[in-house]
Amino acid sequence: MEQNGTKRTISVLVDNEPGVLSRVTGLFSGRGFNIECLSVAETTEAGVSRITLVTSGSPAIIEQIIKQLRKVINVIKVVDMNESPFVEREMALIKVRAEASNRAEILRTTDIFRGKIVDVSPKSLTVLVTGDEGKIRAILELLNHMGIEEVVRTGKIAIARAKK
Amino acid sequence: MKLSGAKILLESLKREGVEVIFGYPGAAITDIHDQMEGTKMNHILVRHEQAAVHAADAYARASGKVGVVLVTSGPGATNTVTGIASAFMDSVPVVILTGQVPTMLIGNDAFQEVDIVGITRPCTKHNYLVKDISDLASTIKAAFHVAATGRPGPVLVDLPKDIIQGEAEFKYPRKISLRGYQPHYEPHPKQIKKAFDLMLKAKRPVIYAGGGVVSSDAHRELKSLAEAMNIPVTTTLMGLGGFPGAHDLALGMLGMHGTYRANMAVQNSDLLIAVGARFDDRVTGNIAEFCPGAEIIHIDIDPTSIKKNVRVQIPIVCDCRAALQMLLDLVKAEPGGMPDHKPWLDQIAAWRATYPLAYDQNPEGPIKPQFVVEELYRLTQGKAVITTEVGQNQMWAAQYYLFGGPRSFITSGGLGCMGFGLPAAIGAQIARPEKTVIDIAGDGSIQMNIQELATAVQYGLPVKVAILNNEYLGMVRQWQQLFYDRRYAATPMGCAPDFVKLAESYGAVGFRADKPKDVAPVIKEALRIRKPVIMDFRVEKEECVYPMVPAGAAISNMLLV
Numbered sequence: 001m002e003q004n005g006t007k008r009t010i011s012v013l014v015d016n017e018p019g020v021l022s023r024v025t026g027l028f029s030g031r032g033f034n035i036e037c038l039s040v041a042e043t044t045e046a047g048v049s050r051i052t053l054v055t056s057g058s059p060a061i062i063e064q065i066i067k068q069l070r071k072v073i074n075v076i077k078v079v080d081m082n083e084s085p086f087v088e089r090e091m092a093l094i095k096v097r098a099e100a101s102n103r104a105e106i107l108r109t110t111d112i113f114r115g116k117i118v119d120v121s122p123k124s125l126t127v128l129v130t131g132d133e134g135k136i137r138a139i140l141e142l143l144n145h146m147g148i149e150e151v152v153r154t155g156k157i158a159i160a161r162a163k164k
Numbered sequence: 165m166k167l168s169g170a171k172i173l174l175e176s177l178k179r180e181g182v183e184v185i186f187g188y189p190g191a192a193i194t195d196i197h198d199q200m201e202g203t204k205m206n207h208i209l210v211r212h213e214q215a216a217v218h219a220a221d222a223y224a225r226a227s228g229k230v231g232v233v234l235v236t237s238g239p240g241a242t243n244t245v246t247g248i249a250s251a252f253m254d255s256v257p258v259v260i261l262t263g264q265v266p267t268m269l270i271g272n273d274a275f276q277e278v279d280i281v282g283i284t285r286p287c288t289k290h291n292y293l294v295k296d297i298s299d300l301a302s303t304i305k306a307a308f309h310v311a312a313t314g315r316p317g318p319v320l321v322d323l324p325k326d327i328i329q330g331e332a333e334f335k336y337p338r339k340i341s342l343r344g345y346q347p348h349y350e351p352h353p354k355q356i357k358k359a360f361d362l363m364l365k366a367k368r369p370v371i372y373a374g375g376g377v378v379s380s381d382a383h384r385e386l387k388s389l390a391e392a393m394n395i396p397v398t399t400t401l402m403g404l405g406g407f408p409g410a411h412d413l414a415l416g417m418l419g420m421h422g423t424y425r426a427n428m429a430v431q432n433s434d435l436l437i438a439v440g441a442r443f444d445d446r447v448t449g450n451i452a453e454f455c456p457g458a459e460i461i462h463i464d465i466d467p468t469s470i471k472k473n474v475r476v477q478i479p480i481v482c483d484c485r486a487a488l489q490m491l492l493d494l495v496k497a498e499p500g501g502m503p504d505h506k507p508w509l510d511q512i513a514a515w516r517a518t519y520p521l522a523y524d525q526n527p528e529g530p531i532k533p534q535f536v537v538e539e540l541y542r543l544t545q546g547k548a549v550i551t552t553e554v555g556q557n558q559m560w561a562a563q564y565y566l567f568g569g570p571r572s573f574i575t576s577g578g579l580g581c582m583g584f585g586l587p588a589a590i591g592a593q594i595a596r597p598e599k600t601v602i603d604i605a606g607d608g609s610i611q612m613n614i615q616e617l618a619t620a621v622q623y624g625l626p627v628k629v630a631i632l633n634n635e636y637l638g639m640v641r642q643w644q645q646l647f648y649d650r651r652y653a654a655t656p657m658g659c660a661p662d663f664v665k666l667a668e669s670y671g672a673v674g675f676r677a678d679k680p681k682d683v684a685p686v687i688k689e690a691l692r693i694r695k696p697v698i699m700d701f702r703v704e705k706e707e708c709v710y711p712m713v714p715a716g717a718a719i720s721n722m723l724l725v
Contacts, residue, residue, distance in 0.1 A: 014344075015343070015344065018293075019281065019282075019285070019293075022282070022285065023285060026285055026286055030286050060471065063471065064468065064471070064472060067467045067468040068468050070467070071466070071467070071468055072344070073289070073290040073310060073342060073344055073345045074344055075344050076343050076344045077344075
């Protein structure tokens, strides 16, 4: 049953209690599953949080991951987002070295990616950009030429597309 | 009226029908022990917290109730971890109550503080830290609910001292509903019908029954179904007793030390019906070569057990007993007769005749360990509750004691935890006072929890310990003999106590036998005495457990002598 498979985005609704995140991540480390990225926040329902995580594995492993997640007592619901159309976004904050000569280009690139400048200093600009993984990778490649000082990225978040 | 936390806890346990607690006191839980005085709660003072969990585990398995453990914070809590891991692997309902430092000191590296909830997260079904006394009663309710339902397992509740000493109104919830925990008991009728059709068609079917048959009390249904459809039954180590060992359709245990006929039957089957089992590596051997020609029906209450290790054609997530009952209903409704599987059963009988379980007992000695187990079986008419330690003693017990009914074989199956047998015998004896309880032990593992002899003596529990004393850590020695050119590294037990004198020093009774002719008289005398007895059987030192499937081989690839 071993084989590397595709990436899957899994949305996990959990009780918002101390230790719950550790139950979920402990399950992954204890059973040798991957977590590529993860984000957690409260939902509109009091006492319930959502963990969105991206993992990878063969179909059999993904099935086992989903079943193991459902077995955790504090897990209320598990959705494999890939089973129906969904929108996925992440966010990056990118601090780029900026000199008089390349400021304009940084601004232009940011504009093309519909990003924003959120901090300015004499020697750097900080760019905020959101998008899917491909878009983030693309802007990072472009800005890399100017000299990136620091990048901070969120995990992915995902939501199912509304039925039309 | 307001009650103290300690009182709320004890009242809650009473509401859960708890009669026995296996425990050990300490600073963090003195209030609980103090409040227990004068109640009807039977507190069994063990000599080590690990033993408390093993005893509660065996109590739960022997009685079908939830076992309860009460220990203090810090070392009291960490000492329970091995016991908890064993109960977790074997799906046994145990509630472990641990003391904790006061909430305001948590995280301060206080005296006897340990993050036991963090430590036990991967080896409990669930665990709780009570931070508000108003949650205490409902947490206890939830703990028992989670432990006993679905696939059972251990649940730990950590109780800070200020919660135990605080006060609150006591209100015990009648019902509890956990949003993220809704075990599924009812079988899907369509899946059952599909399974039944395959069972009718199969020419070489085998039922592979695991611990789930015992824990869901499905032994009657299993026997009725096997008899009605003439399907032979092999059991896992955990499933022993779930089907009568001496039955014509019984194949014995399968796997690494399974019988020849069980392993051959499974490997040559065209349909494997797994009931309450999980395709453990000790059962399947090389998974790629496991029952290559068979379709698999897998009935289990835990969805994660299904398709974890093997492909399954018909998964059925539900309670084993409910599934077997539904299959029996289909048998009754079937207009045609049931298959007799005569050629298949004849083939199995031939395998059995070719390579039965066998050993050679020279009347002059030395004593063969298998002979001791057979004599125990004969002299107890197969009616004792047997616990075991881990290793050769455990495998010989599993092979040669033919268990007649469920909840009569109690062993550390998944974790394989040495030191299990004696505290388990104590727990089983408390659950079943009318039964003869025997720990079949080795001279190595008995020393891991030998101190519990004091517990047995203190509470007048007439448990028997049969030590198969070969002066080695026998199972590892066997591997060294077979796979490491007889280099017996670290397995000779160079020094052991005189077990007879040791028994006497605890106030128990000790016997020794060196000759085969002494085995039966020693057992008879031990069974007659209403006290804890150690029987030290000096057995053949280099005896091996056969058949044996080498690690990583297919289970049809057995070493037979």
